[in-house]
């Protein structure tokens with residue numbers, strides 16, 4: 066039986082270089098990346114993927130030029146308010162991971178709106194990591210745990226690696242497949258806790274070139290991989 070992965074995560078890298086190599090503005094690359102994401106979400110939902118996490122904007126992306134940050138924020142608002150309608154109609158529920166601080170009020174409003182509009186959808190959860198950093202997530206979780214321990218809401222004995230998930234931004238299952246497009250081979254502070262046993266795929270393509278056939282190939286390969294989770298093979 067072919068096992069469909071439950072949780073796929075994607076570092077959507079290479080929008081800027083895709084555009085620059087075509088003598089286009091970097092913003093054109095982000096627009097093209099948005100289209101790829103739309104296709105990816107629809108395809109993932111169609112084949113029964115329950116959780117799709119994507120890296121839309123890292124805490125460190127604020128180091129980019131104001132022009133690029135502003136463009137990205139406006140693009141995200143456009144996606145949340147209008148462009149993701151088809152994805153929503155197909156039953157996708159949108160949630161966010163990341164810190165709210167430093168985000169513009171209009172971005173926060175658009176985020177809250179799409180969360181509200183999709184809260185009853187059940188087919189697939191699209192977890193958008195925005196103003197996100199994995200180390201920040203672990204620090205934030207640790208602070209919440211410290212508070213709950215102090216207030217006797219939890220006991221020291223309750224805490225273990227499964228329970229820790231409840232304190233992350235979203236309590237999602239561990240990642241089965243982690244994909245990075247954009248020809249770089251690093252994790253860039255993305256979902257480090259949840260990726261502990263993920264099968265990792267680095268793609269020699271920029272994100273705007275990523276399509277459903279690539280995802281199909283990755284899943285086919287994943288189904289052949291021997292996931293031992295630290296154990297040894299018994300047969």
Ligand code: FPP
Pocket residue numbers: 077078079080081082083095096098099102119120121122123126137140141144145193247
């Ligand atoms: C990385 O490429 C990509 C981003 C920082 C933004 C990702 C955003 C989208 C795909 C737009 C739509 C998103 C949503 C959630 C609707 P890069 O700019 O780092 O590329 P480079 O490495 O070539 O410079």
